[in-house]
Amino acid sequence: xxxxxxxxxxxxxxxxxxxxxxxxxxxxxxxxxxxxxxxxxxxxxxxxxxxxxxxxxxxxxxxxxxxxxxxxxxxxxxxxxxxxxxxxxxxxxxxxxxxxxxxxxxxxxxxxxxxxxxxxxxxxxxxxxxxxxxxxxxxxxxxxxxxxxxxxxxxxxxxxxxxxxxxxxxxxxxxxxxxxxxxxxxxxxxxxxxxxxxxxxxxxxxxxxxxxxxxxxxxxxxxxxxxxxxxxxxxxxxxxxxxxxxxxxxxxxxxxxxxxxxxxxxxxxxxxxxxxxxxxxxxxxxxxxxxxxxxxxxxxxxxxxxxxxxxxxxxxxxxxxxxxxxxxxxxxxxxxxxxxxxxxxxxxxxxxxxxxxxxxxxxxxxxxxxxxxxxxxxxxxxxxxxxxxxxxxxxxxxxxxxxxxxxxxxxxxxxxxxxxxxxxxxxxxxxxxxxxxxxxxxxxxxxxxxxxxxxxxxxxxxxxxxxxxxxxxxxxxxxxxxxxxxxxxxxxxxxxxxxxxxxxxxxxxxxxxxxxxxxxxxxxxxxxxxxxxxxxxxxx
Amino acid sequence: xxxxxxxxxxxxxxxxxxxxxxxxxxxxxxxxxxxxxxxxxxxxxxxxxxxxxxxxxxxxxxxxxxxxxxxx
Numbered sequence: 008x009x010x011x012x013x014x015x016x017x018x019x020x021x022x023x024x025x026x027x028x029x030x031x032x033x034x035x036x037x038x039x040x041x042x043x044x045x046x047x048x049x050x051x052x053x054x055x056x057x058x059x060x061x062x063x064x065x066x067x068x069x070x071x072x073x074x075x076x077x078x079x080x081x082x083x084x085x086x087x088x089x090x091x092x093x094x095x096x097x098x099x100x101x102x103x104x105x106x107x108x109x110x111x112x113x114x115x116x117x118x119x120x121x122x123x124x125x126x127x128x129x130x131x132x133x134x135x136x137x138x139x140x141x142x143x144x145x146x147x148x149x150x151x152x153x154x155x156x157x158x159x160x161x162x163x164x165x166x167x168x169x170x171x172x173x174x175x176x177x178x179x180x181x182x183x184x185x186x187x188x189x190x191x192x193x194x195x196x197x198x199x200x201x202x203x204x205x206x207x208x209x210x211x212x213x214x215x216x217x218x219x220x221x222x223x224x225x226x227x228x229x230x231x232x233x234x235x236x237x238x239x240x241x242x243x244x245x246x247x248x249x250x251x252x253x254x255x256x257x258x259x260x261x262x263x264x265x266x267x268x269x270x271x272x273x274x275x276x277x278x279x280x281x282x283x284x285x286x287x288x289x290x291x292x293x294x295x296x297x298x299x300x301x302x303x304x305x306x307x308x309x310x311x312x313x314x315x316x317x318x319x320x321x322x323x324x325x326x327x328x329x330x331x332x333x334x335x336x337x338x339x340x341x342x343x344x345x346x347x348x349x350x351x352x353x354x355x356x357x358x359x360x361x362x363x364x365x366x367x368x369x370x371x372x373x374x375x376x377x378x379x380x381x382x383x384x385x386x387x388x389x390x391x392x393x394x395x396x397x398x399x400x401x402x403x404x405x406x407x408x409x410x411x412x413x414x415x416x417x418x419x420x421x422x423x424x425x426x427x428x429x430x431x432x433x434x435x436x437x438x439x440x441x442x443x444x445x446x447x448x449x450x451x452x453x454x455x456x457x458x459x460x461x462x463x464x465x466x467x468x469x470x471x472x473x474x475x476x477x478x479x480x481x482x483x484x485x486x487x488x489x490x491x492x493x494x495x496x497x498x499x500x501x502x503x504x505x506x507x508x509x510x511x512x513x514x515x516x517x518x519x520x521x522x523x524x525x526x527x528x529x530x531x532x533x534x535x536x537x538x539x540x541x542x543x544x545x546x547x
Numbered sequence: 548x549x550x551x552x553x554x555x556x557x558x559x560x561x562x563x564x565x566x567x568x569x570x571x572x573x574x575x576x577x578x579x580x581x582x583x584x585x586x587x588x589x590x591x592x593x594x595x596x597x598x599x600x601x602x603x604x605x606x607x608x609x610x611x612x613x614x615x616x617x618x619x
Contacts, residue, residue: 077580077582077583078582080583080586080587081563081565081582081586081589084586084590085563085586085587085589085590085593086563088589088590088593088594089556089559089560089563089589089593089596092593092597093556096597096600096604100606101606104606258578261576261577261578261579262577262578264578265574265577265578265579265580266574266577266578268580270572273571273572273574273580273582274569274570274571274572274580274582275569275570275582276569276570280564280566280569283564284564287560287563309606313601313605316597316600316601317594317597317598317601318594319594319597320590320591320593320594320597321590321591321594323590324587324590324591328583328587331583332583335580
């Protein structure tokens with residue numbers, strides 16, 4: 008019960024922060040959606056970092072390292088350090104400048120203007136929303152799962168194969184049976200907060216502070232939560248190392264735990280070099296995340312980006328390295344991960360946190376994990392509300408027909424609808440956080456060539472942009488379906504080159520095909536008009 | 548210097564594909580798998596490279612531009 012009290016206290020604190028931010032609001036849609044472009048370098052760094060680090064970075068990376076070893080860091084963390092900052096630098100800064108100059112609030116507004124095509128929004132809007140929903144799903148699903156595992160009782164095998172629960176937070180029958188899902192069965196709540204109820208509460212809390220605080224509340228909450236999950240992540244690593252190692256010195260514990268890592272988890276023997284190489288395409292997704300686009304626009308000045316560009320790779324390292332080490336330690340003999348947890352790697356981190364046996368610590372560490380998850384959910388919710396109100400309601404309804412308050416309330420209503428939809432999807436059978444995350448990022452990555460071309464290639468035509476978009480989403484859906492909607496965790500595209508089988512991540516052909524489609528179609532279709540080119544390429 | 552910075556970015560991408568440590572089971576300082584230690588080095592190298600990029604490759608004219616009419 009202690010850990011649950013801490014979790015509830017933390018959630019209450021976030022609500023206060025959201026309400027506090029709303030008191031500083033200026034009551035305009037510009038303030039609600041973009042915090043009046045007032046975000047300085049430190050808060051921009053923290054909010055960009057908090058937004059890109061989600062359940063994927065903590066829950067997913069630990070589980071994946073438990074399964075596949077230390078190579079997981081190279082697959083996504085070190086590559087993201089190079090690519091994310093590259094995207095902030097080559098896309099974020101110029102888009103911020105254009106946003107300031109022409110008043111853009113969403114990606115769709117930029118692409119409509121740049122391509123001189125109103126209808127591009129009709130394709131881009133649903134594509135972006137469809138790709139954000141799996142990303143939201145990862146957070147909602149992981150938060151519920153994590154809270155459930157850390158509040159569960161101890162499972163003890165009983166007579167005739169039955170199981171009993173010792174020291175549960177809630178006794179059987181506290182919640183309706185559909186929430187307890189069999190209580191002591193493998194899929195049951197086992198005395199913890201039922202997964203679906205925990206997910207619902209998390210959705211409600213994030214929704215509340217986004218609802219009232221808008222972008223300012225989101226940025227403040229992100230900054231606070233980013234600091235919290237970074238500090239608590241390091242604390243968690245230290246305390247778990249001390250407990251699992253059992254020696255008095257921290258360094259002695261590190262050595263003892265290092266020696267316990269199974270040999271195959273020390274290497275990348277289970278990862279093909281081609282798959283590893285093509286994982287490099289996945290972080291390109293940052294270039295087309297609509298919620299990051301919106302965060303870029305909140306910057307006070309171009310200078311504000313510098314801190315984020317420089318420190319982002321090191322921040323990734325601070326968060327990922329402890330998670331990767333915890334994952335490979337969990338695979339060793341010093342951590343006795345029971346088979347039901349081993350079968351669901353998403354639960355490995357929660358199991359380790361719970362295994363400390365210190366409820367206060369478990370509560371604080373859970374707050375840290377929830378901080379990472381919610382600092383992404385909030386930006387994504389707000390962004391979708393912004394997109395609907397700007398790109399659909401105001402664009403088609405007429406900007407003069409609605410007051411600023413109606414504008415804000417429309418964004419809020421759409422956010423509620425999206426939260427409801429995401430929660431509905433989270434009720435179904437959960438997928439591996441890591442696998443689902445990679446699919447979601449792959450979809451956005453395949454739109455990256457379009458973002459680059461829009462800023463740097465005069466030859467990009469509207470038809471070329473349609474070709475890139477339709478190729479990207481068509482291939483994404485086709486391959487996602489072929490993987491059993493992320494059910495096949497090892498899904499890859501295989502080529503036979505001179506008798507050698509080469510397996511690449513689906514993202515590689517997706518990015519190459521959308522690039523090719525965009526270039527070929529742009530070369531054979533009418534060029535953009537001179538006025539548009541002069542607007543976006545004034546020096547040439 | 549701009550070309551040097553972009554060359555460093557390319558170098559990081561090449562060094563990221565460290566086939567030479569693929570099957571290496573050594574532990575650095577007795578606890579850190581060498582493959583992980585190498586990629587931590589890539590992360591730090593990336594930060595340094597981007598620091599150079601902000602010094603030498605930052606778009607001209609952006610240094611002091613701010614949002615018009617907005618205060619912190």
